Amino acid sequence: AQSVTQLDSQVPVFEEAPVELRCNYSSSVSVYLFWYVQYPNQGLQLLLKYLSGSTLVKGINGFEAEFNKSQTSFHLRKPSVHISDTAEYFCALHLTGGGNKLTFGTGTQLKVEL
């Protein structure tokens, strides 16, 4: 069965500093990968996705992620964070061969401090 691991449950960072949120996955077949963000008391919003092609994908709000097949990773990065980036971030995968669900990691709480 496939799985997604987000090792960091919380990441504190100062405003304007760079940040990396780590995501590793496990699957016996090819996958599509996603990052979602959840602001307090809201649903999930898609930040970016990797389906195929360039392994560096850019998303909304200045975020980007790099797909690394050999390391089975899809880490999320932002060069300079803002207070408004404080939220929970979820990495998720979808099997390329079908299936109907997203498999999520446990989430990383990003807390941006002044």
Next chain:
Amino acid sequence: GAGVSQSPSNKVTEKGKDVELRCDPISGHTALYWYRQSLGQGLEFLIYFQGNSAPDKSGLPSDRFSAERTGGSVSTLTIQRTQQEDSAVYLCASSLVSPYEQYFGPGTRLTVT
């Protein structure tokens, strides 16, 4: 345009009661998904609809849980004889034919007392 909407936003119920949660997907989206988000289990898939049929119910945790979708649009998730462990946020998502971009609603927070 309008996004996925869910109602109610909050629901408090007594153990043993039945509850119905509603999801209105984005107009034209044929696929609809229910997920559950809880502290202990994270985000879990419950059920998937394509049109009015549910080809994947593999995530429903027990036979107390059921869901239907009518007219290829609105979906209702029903939990019978609620238990305290059912307390969670229930999220609905929809997508076009491709399942790969799912748009989520704000969720219904269910508290079973």
